[in-house]
Amino acid sequence: MADAAEDQQAAPTSDPTREPVSELHGCPLTERRGHVVAHPTRERYVEVVKALADDGYTMCVDVTAVDFIAHPGRALPDGIDPERFEVVTNLLDLGGQRRVRLRVQVPDEDATLPSLFDVHPGTEAMEREVYDMFGITFTDHPDLTRILMPEDWEGHPLRKDYDQGMIPVQFKGVG
Amino acid sequence: MTDVASRIAQTSEAGQELKPRSEVGAAELMRELGAVLRMSEVEAALLGDLPEDPDEDQTMILNMGPQHPSTHGVLRLMLELQGETVLRCKPIIGYLHTGMEKTAERLTYLQGGTNVTRMDYLSPFFNELVFSMATEELLGIDEDLPERAVWIRTLMCELNRIASHLLFLATNGMDLGAVSMMIYGWREREEVLRFFQKVTGLRMNHNFIRPGGVAADLPPGWRDDVVRLMDLLPGRLDEYDTLMTGQPLWRERLQGVGTITPTEAVALGATGPVLRSTGVDWDLRRAMPYLRYPELEFDVIVGSYGDAFDRYAIRLNEIRESMRIVHQVLDRMPTGDYRIQDKKVTPPPRARIGESMEALIHHFKLFTEGFKVPEGEVYVAIESPRGELGCYLASDGSAKPYRMHIRAPSFVNIQCLPHMMRGGLVADAVAVISSVDPVLGDVDR
Numbered sequence: 001m002a003d004a005a006e007d008q009q010a011a012p013t014s015d016p017t018r019e020p021v022s023e024l025h026g027c028p029l030t031e032r033r034g035h036v037v038a039h040p041t042r043e044r045y046v047e048v049v050k051a052l053a054d055d056g057y058t059m060c061v062d063v064t065a066v067d068f069i070a071h072p073g074r075a076l077p078d079g080i081d082p083e084r085f086e087v088v089t090n091l092l093d094l095g096g097q098r099r100v101r102l103r104v105q106v107p108d109e110d111a112t113l114p115s116l117f118d119v120h121p122g123t124e125a126m127e128r129e130v131y132d133m134f135g136i137t138f139t140d141h142p143d144l145t146r147i148l149m150p151e152d153w154e155g156h157p158l159r160k161d162y163d164q165g166m167i168p169v170q171f172k173g174v175g
Numbered sequence: 176m177t178d179v180a181s182r183i184a185q186t187s188e189a190g191q192e193l194k195p196r197s198e199v200g201a202a203e204l205m206r207e208l209g210a211v212l213r214m215s216e217v218e219a220a221l222l223g224d225l226p227e228d229p230d231e232d233q234t235m236i237l238n239m240g241p242q243h244p245s246t247h248g249v250l251r252l253m254l255e256l257q258g259e260t261v262l263r264c265k266p267i268i269g270y271l272h273t274g275m276e277k278t279a280e281r282l283t284y285l286q287g288g289t290n291v292t293r294m295d296y297l298s299p300f301f302n303e304l305v306f307s308m309a310t311e312e313l314l315g316i317d318e319d320l321p322e323r324a325v326w327i328r329t330l331m332c333e334l335n336r337i338a339s340h341l342l343f344l345a346t347n348g349m350d351l352g353a354v355s356m357m358i359y360g361w362r363e364r365e366e367v368l369r370f371f372q373k374v375t376g377l378r379m380n381h382n383f384i385r386p387g388g389v390a391a392d393l394p395p396g397w398r399d400d401v402v403r404l405m406d407l408l409p410g411r412l413d414e415y416d417t418l419m420t421g422q423p424l425w426r427e428r429l430q431g432v433g434t435i436t437p438t439e440a441v442a443l444g445a446t447g448p449v450l451r452s453t454g455v456d457w458d459l460r461r462a463m464p465y466l467r468y469p470e471l472e473f474d475v476i477v478g479s480y481g482d483a484f485d486r487y488a489i490r491l492n493e494i495r496e497s498m499r500i501v502h503q504v505l506d507r508m509p510t511g512d513y514r515i516q517d518k519k520v521t522p523p524p525r526a527r528i529g530e531s532m533e534a535l536i537h538h539f540k541l542f543t544e545g546f547k548v549p550e551g552e553v554y555v556a557i558e559s560p561r562g563e564l565g566c567y568l569a570s571d572g573s574a575k576p577y578r579m580h581i582r583a584p585s586f587v588n589i590q591c592l593p594h595m596m597r598g599g600l601v602a603d604a605v606a607v608i609s610s611v612d613p614v615l616g617d618v619d620r
Contacts, residue, residue, distance in 0.1 A: 032551075033312070033315075035553065035554070058441055059441050059444055060444055061444055061446070061556070061563055061565065061582060061587075062554070062565055062567070062580075062582040064567055064580040064582075066552075066569050066577070066578045067578075070571075070577075071571040071577055074550070074571075075550070075551075088552075088554075088567060090554055090565070090567075090582070094441065094455065094457055094462075097462045097463055099463075099554075099556075101554055120442065120444065121442050121443060122442055122443040122444030122445070122587060122590060123444070124590060125586060125587065125589075125590050126444075126587070129586075133276075145190040145191045146190070146191060146269075147191065147268065147269060148268065148269040148272040148619060148620075149269060149272065150187060150188060150269070151187050151188050151189050151190040151191055152187055157274060157277055158276060158277055158578075164277075
């Protein structure tokens with residue numbers, strides 16, 4: 001699997017107008033103002049997180065997502081096609097005192113991503129929150145249920161196309 | 176309207192609840208019990224078995240909360256009990272969820288502070304600080320802040336850490352039956368909040384730290400107030416030591432209760448006093464410094480047993496370290512401006528609006544449209560009293576955040592509860608919740 005993925009990465013077309021790109025475990029890496037961001041593909045996501053855990057990134061501090069349906073034209077390195085959702089994972093290296101952020105593109109029509117639970121059990125609640133708020137399912141998650149919204153809630157509130165209903169408030173004695 | 180009303184009436188948490196053993200598959204139970212602890216399958220299988228006790232071969236699932244007084248808000252714990260022993264525990268949250276991350280997408284960066292400050296309502300300055308720092312980083316002005324603004328931020332944050340830890344001492348005492356401690360903790364916290372009120376106008380939810388600096392300069396006489404506070408607290412902290420730290424009853428209730436190992440804490444993503452109690456020397460102020468912390472002298476307090484007593488002692492001594500920092504801030508507070516002089520970010524002073532057309536326009540534009548923030552995404556983290564407080568901002572170039580996410584320390588830390596409680600007594604469960612010090616506004620957002 002690793003070989004196939006490396007073949008995909010093997011022929012990047014360098015475009016000088018785009019952000020400078022280096023590599024981290026075979027995925028494009030950008031660095032701006034001290035923020036290190038890696039862009040693994042969906043298939044290699046868990047593999048990269050495991051490799052990073054071996055490098056010392058032993059703590060997963062945060063998993064969140066962004067729904068880019070209303071803002072498709074964002075800057076991404078070569079070889080990464082923008083999709084509707086982007087799952088953002090923040091890893092922390094306690095010994096080396098450094099951070100790395102992974103941004104994974106997740107398409108709308110198949111909004112699934114492998115769970116990090118086996119590598120970092122602390123992602124259990126965070127992935128449930130992303131599922132609850134964005135409707136992205138995490139395969140092999142031990143207990144993928146809603147966490148903040150009630151169990152029978154319809155829709156995923158942080159999606160940009162979620163209908164923001166308003167409940168009319170009545171004030172006594174006004175108008 | 177009726178549709179909404181009927182839907183609300185029917186809401187349930189059924190799928191989120193703790194399932195009885197008979198409904199849970201063996202593999203699932205084993206995974207739940209063993210995965211986080213990094214056990215071998217054999218060890219995990221042993222854990223999944225019921226403890227042998229011929230008289231107590233039944234287990235009972237008990238709801239603790241959401242309205243239980245010692246769950247610090249609306250936290251609901253489902254406990255599987257065998258007699259008095261807790262076998263499994265599952266926190267069910269979301270009762271205080273108000274969609275603040277969604278709200279943030281409809282507020283400008285200037286208004287965002289009023290929203291985030293309400294998340295962790297016991298340490299509002301930290302929420303404002305992390306949101307402002309993320310915004311400034313996107314704007315690229317984080318290096319240009321006036322010195323005085325940075326030092327005012329440090330002062331307010333450290334005083335806030337003191338207030339938050341004092342409230343922890345109060346509630347921790349109350350949960351364990353040391354009711355007089357509750358009164359003392361609240362009393363001292365009120366002294367700190369009185370200073371906040373003098374500076375910001377409000378006891379809580381200040382919206383004082385804003386992108387570009389702080390909202391107002393410190394009022395005349397602030398130094399005397401802080402000095403008075405710093406003179407008052409050491410004696411009171413020594414009283415707490417007498418009242419609790421050395422007291423056998425207190426030690427019996429806390430020592431060895433709710434232990435967690437460094438491996439577990441790191442695997443679960445726990446930060447703050449929970450992580451430090453296990454002996455991991457991790458404080459963002461020291462490890463990945465922000466503001467002017469590299470220039471300040473303070474110690475990172477670290478425990479060794481990872482139990483509830485260590486977490487209590489760490490917080491008590493962090494108050495003393497924060498006081499050390501406040502003393503240094505008092506010595507070093509520079510004069511100068513308290514916000515950045517960038518017309519696009521900072522509103523003009525009130526006096527200028529009457530005489531300058533340009534100032535009027537800037538004022539109007541800032542408060543109606545807000546300022547535009549360049550496209551990009553950023554994650555900034557600071558050390559709040561509860562652990563790593565992070566803010567992830569994605570901007571599409573408009574005046575409102577495209578996405579704002581707060582990495583809440585309490586939300587992650589309460590994942591430790593099942594591991595701390597396993598095998599303990601129900602009475603100790605109260606001590607464990609208290610020692611993690613979750614703020615439900617922070618958990619549910």
